[in-house]
Amino acid sequence: MNRRNFLQSGAMLGGGLLISFVVPQVNKLAAMGVKPAPGAPFAPNAFLNIAPDNTITVYLSHVEMGQGIWTTLPMLLADELDVDLNKINVEHSGVDKAYNHTAYGIQITGGSSSTWSEFDRYRNAGATARILLTQAAAKRAGVDVDKCKTHDGFVTAGGKKYSYGELAADAALLPAPKEVALRESSEWKYIGKGAKRIDAGAKTNGEARFGMDVQFPGLLTAVVAHPPVFGGKVRSYDDSKAMAVPGVRQVVKIPTGVAVIADHFWAAQQGCKALKVSWDEGPGASLVTAQQTAAYKKLAATNGLPAQKKGDAASALTRSSKVISAEYVFPYLAHAAMEPLNCTVHIKKDSCEIWTGTQLPGIDQAAAAKILGLSPEKVKINVTFLGGGFGRRATPGSDFVTEAVHIAKASGKPVKMVWTREDDMKGGYYRPFFVHNVKVGLGADGSPQAWKHNIVGQSIMGEAGMFGPPKDGIDDTSVEGVKGSPYLDAVPDHFVGLHTTKEAVPILWFRSVGNTHTAYVMETIMDELAHAAGTDPIEYRRALLKDHPRHLAALDLVADKGRWKKKAAPGRFKGVAVHEAFGSYVATIAEVSVTDGQVRVHKVDCAIDCGLAVNPDGVKAQMESGIIFGLTMALYGELTIDKGRVQQNNFYDYKIARMNESPEINVFIVDSREKMGGAGECAVPPTAPAIANAIFAATGKRIYNLPIVNNKTRLA
Amino acid sequence: MLTITINGKQREVDADPDMPLLWVLRDLLGLTGTKFGCGAAQCGACTVHLNGEAVRSCVTKVSRAAGQQVTTIEGLSANNDHPLQKAWAELDVPQCGYCQSGQLMSAAVLLRENANPTDGDIDDAMSGNICRCGTYPRIRAAIHKAAKMQREGGRS
Numbered sequence: 001m002n003r004r005n006f007l008q009s010g011a012m013l014g015g016g017l018l019i020s021f022v023v024p025q026v027n028k029l030a031a032m033g034v035k036p037a038p039g040a041p042f043a044p045n046a047f048l049n050i051a052p053d054n055t056i057t058v059y060l061s062h063v064e065m066g067q068g069i070w071t072t073l074p075m076l077l078a079d080e081l082d083v084d085l086n087k088i089n090v091e092h093s094g095v096d097k098a099y100n101h102t103a104y105g106i107q108i109t110g111g112s113s114s115t116w117s118e119f120d121r122y123r124n125a126g127a128t129a130r131i132l133l134t135q136a137a138a139k140r141a142g143v144d145v146d147k148c149k150t151h152d153g154f155v156t157a158g159g160k161k162y163s164y165g166e167l168a169a170d171a172a173l174l175p176a177p178k179e180v181a182l183r184e185s186s187e188w189k190y191i192g193k194g195a196k197r198i199d200a201g202a203k204t205n206g207e208a209r210f211g212m213d214v215q216f217p218g219l220l221t222a223v224v225a226h227p228p229v230f231g232g233k234v235r236s237y238d239d240s241k242a243m244a245v246p247g248v249r250q251v252v253k254i255p256t257g258v259a260v261i262a263d264h265f266w267a268a269q270q271g272c273k274a275l276k277v278s279w280d281e282g283p284g285a286s287l288v289t290a291q292q293t294a295a296y297k298k299l300a301a302t303n304g305l306p307a308q309k310k311g312d313a314a315s316a317l318t319r320s321s322k323v324i325s326a327e328y329v330f331p332y333l334a335h336a337a338m339e340p341l342n343c344t345v346h347i348k349k350d351s352c353e354i355w356t357g358t359q360l361p362g363i364d365q366a367a368a369a370k371i372l373g374l375s376p377e378k379v380k381i382n383v384t385f386l387g388g389g390f391g392r393r394a395t396p397g398s399d400f401v402t403e404a405v406h407i408a409k410a411s412g413k414p415v416k417m418v419w420t421r422e423d424d425m426k427g428g429y430y431r432p433f434f435v436h437n438v439k440v441g442l443g444a445d446g447s448p449q450a451w452k453h454n455i456v457g458q459s460i461m462g463e464a465g466m467f468g469p470p471k472d473g474i475d476d477t478s479v480e481g482v483k484g485s486p487y488l489d490a491v492p493d494h495f496v497g498l499h500t501t502k503e504a505v506p507i508l509w510f511r512s513v514g515n516t517h518t519a520y521v522m523e524t525i526m527d528e529l530a531h532a533a534g535t536d537p538i539e540y541r542r543a544l545l546k547d548h549p550r551h552l553a554a555l556d557l558v559a560d561k562g563r564w565k566k567k568a569a570p571g572r573f574k575g576v577a578v579h580e581a582f583g584s585y586v587a588t589i590a591e592v593s594v595t596d597g598q599v600r601v602h603k604v605d606c607a608i609d610c611g612l613a614v615n616p617d618g619v620k621a622q623m624e625s626g627i628i629f630g631l632t633m634a635l636y637g638e639l640t641i642d643k644g645r646v647q648q649n650n651f652y653d654y655k656i657a658r659m660n661e662s663p664e665i666n667v668f669i670v671d672s673r674e675k676m677g678g679a680g681e682c683a684v685p686p687t688a689p690a691i692a693n694a695i696f697a698a699t700g701k702r703i704y705n706l707p708i709v710n711n712k713t714r715l716a
Numbered sequence: 717m718l719t720i721t722i723n724g725k726q727r728e729v730d731a732d733p734d735m736p737l738l739w740v741l742r743d744l745l746g747l748t749g750t751k752f753g754c755g756a757a758q759c760g761a762c763t764v765h766l767n768g769e770a771v772r773s774c775v776t777k778v779s780r781a782a783g784q785q786v787t788t789i790e791g792l793s794a795n796n797d798h799p800l801q802k803a804w805a806e807l808d809v810p811q812c813g814y815c816q817s818g819q820l821m822s823a824a825v826l827l828r829e830n831a832n833p834t835d836g837d838i839d840d841a842m843s844g845n846i847c848r849c850g851t852y853p854r855i856r857a858a859i860h861k862a863a864k865m866q867r868e869g870g871r872s
Binding site: 064065066067068196197199200201202203204205206207208209210212213215221246263264265266269336337338339340385386387388389390418420421617618621624625626627628629650651652656657658659660662664665 | 732735736739742743744746747748749750751752753754755756758759761788789790792793796800801804805806808809810811812813814815816817820838839840842843844845846847848849850851852853854855856
């Protein structure tokens with residue numbers, strides 16, 4: 001088989017006579033399954049497989065965790081391949097360099113980037129296949145290629161009509177085309193118009209398989225006793241009572257605790273409860289939220305490392321006619337995906353197979369391989385559906401996969417590790433705790449003329465380690481949304497400083513990352529400035545954003561559709577916020593009422609400019625999702641720590657918004673052909689400040705510490 | 717040995733009577749459509765029907781189901797064609813999908829008892845089920861749609 005052929009006998013893929021298309025990245029052709037020459041990368045670039053029986057399978061380089069990529073990537077390909085989307089099978093890819101992110105260089109689903117980063121690659125994959133199928137049809141029918149036409153899985157060539165499956169074997173022998181022309185947008189059937197979710201059926205009848213659902217004969221279940229304090233270690237343990245629980249097979253010590261392994265989850269959990277462990281808690285036991293808050297506030301009052309500066313903010317502040325000062329506190333937050341973390345590991349003689357829902361399969365593969373002393377390609381990662389991710393299933397340290405591999409290694413048997421909700425809640429890798437201290441000096445016209453802003457918190461990128469230490473000591477994820485804020489463009493003297501702290505608490509990216517706190521600060525203080533200037537909050541922002549058309553487009557659309565100028569119903573009040581994150585611009589109007597300090601969000605209108613919305617209803621779904629995620633964060637989200645122990649346990653003390661708190665939501669998409677941005681995260685940042693600004697309109701009270709529920713007495 | 721009728725079929729189960737129904741369904745019988753979310757009756761992901769009533773199977777001892785009728789998501793309809801399942805797909809309700817078995821099982825009881833639920837009825841019936849993806853607006857719309865389908869022609 002010629003390595004330059006892009007079609008390949010599928011014996012390696014599925015056995016039998018299956019013929020596979022292995023569609024390459026442009027200029028980088030390699031055949032799937034062909035043993036690479038020594039030192040050559042195994043890079044099959046397999047995004048598409050067409051079998052003789054017309055089964056068309058699309059392999060996803062990105063994983064489905066709710067965002068709808070299971071539908072969107074096949075849409076891109078289907079429009080070029082010219083097939084009915086409903087005839088496509090979809091599978092998560094395995095781990096291979098071929099599936100590395102086109103911009104980030106590792107195999108990752110994150111950063112709201114799947115659609116824009118794959119927009120060309122998946123269309124090219126479909127177009128390349130269509131060209132080859134057309135050539136194969138032309139050859140078979142003995143007509144010119146320009147006499148051939150594709151339609152919905154068939155090629156008509158002269159008077160003949162062939163299905164793609166019939167042509168697959170012939171097409172497999174053709175050399176890949178040098179140039180691939182993509183279709184004009186006028187020819188798109190799916191892109192920009194949308195499609196129903198391909199995974200909806202399997203997600204309504206119990207068929208969809210999540211990591212939690214992996215089962216096979218001989219598989220045991222492990223529940224782990226974790227240290228009560230981050231960084232704690234097992235001093236000693238007594239497993240006599242645990243081993244006496246019917247169904248418990250083994251108790252093993254692992255680096256992160258003690259695992260009880262049993263025939264099923266319930267036995268393992270009962271065994272874990274019966275286990276006696278003595279812990280060496282370590283230095284993490286000294287952390288207390290109140291003390292952390294006080295220490296961070298003290299630091300925030302001083303200048304940190306400069307993240308952005310212009311002019312002399314300090315002296316400009318002394319010249320300002322009015323100075324507004326504010327100090328903000330943001331707690332640790334747990335992602336709390338509905339599917340508790342879990343991972344199944346089957347170690348075989350010279351290999352290992354893993355099943356889990358992960359956003360970072362390649363990193364997890366490498367971590368498992370290292371523990372087992374195997375080369376990475378000997379570790380097969382099967383990515384299931386993810387029961388929510390929000391960033392928590394993208395741990396650079398592979399925390400849950402590592403733990404499961406250690407358990408399986410110690411056990412010698414195939415094991416599914418399952419975290420309880422409490423393990424998941426207390427397991428760390430949180431949105432970091434942050435404090436901001438801001439002073440804004442107003443000019444005589446009420447516009448901001450001086451801005452001093454210091455931010456204190458742990459560094460996600462610094463602690464993640466995977467991208468090296470942050471440049472100049474500034475982790476952009478700590479300051480994004482303040483650094484680079486369009487408002488600061490208009491402030492002649494400004495300073496943004498960062499103090500990076502270290503704590504025992506592991507931290508991680510959390511849906512919209514730094515924007516979860518920076519947008520809150522920027523957009524609530526903007527509301528204060530507008531109020532101080534006696535100007536309408538939207539008009540005040542519009543003046544500062546005059547050179548930022550995409551912010552304006554979103555703001556103007558939501559102001560119009562959300563009827564900003566029209567007074568809300570009696571007892572209800574409106575607040576607004578606008579923020580860019582992950583290349584998308586979102587403006588949000590929240591409508592709230594406050595009764596006896598109790599906040600109710602009745603309605604949220606939101607407008608987004610994400611450039612081309614490939615699947616408009618999918619974009620709307622992500623906006624709804626982000627708004628409710630942001631609402632939970634604003635109203636309730638908080639983890640507190642005492643003596644190093646996370647105080648929250650489960651959904652009864654870490655509240656998630658429910659149906660009865662879900663507002664009416666209206667989403668409007670700006671008709672835009674600007675650069676594409678992401679949709680998965682950008683609705684989160686403006687939600688909390690829009691709610692807080694509406695609360696100010698209702699009560700005259702500002703909220704400087706989230707969650708809002710902690711302000712109940714103040715608001716009453 | 718306990719006997720339970722699950723999705724219309726009699727099943728013999730060798731389990732400790734205190735074992736939660738959830739783990740009997742999932743780990744002993746392989747019915748993994750019913751999900752584990754919290755283990756404390758807080759999230760509703762494990763909702764099944766016990767003699768037609770919605771129960772949180774994570775806190776329901778299997779002994780309570782002995783000799784009784786249990787319906788899980790796998791038994792909600794034969795061909796994924798319960799009006800709720802159809803409405804869920806038509807309105808693209810699921811995102812990650814993990815909570816949706818429980819949402820559907822809660823909604824199915826509501827719809828059986830109340831042919832034309834108001835938003836308030838939906839709040840009352842559905843607020844025990846958490847969705848972290850925030851699909852609530854679509855769940856609400858889909859319940860209204862399914863109710864309409866059911867009124868206009870019953871199950872297909």
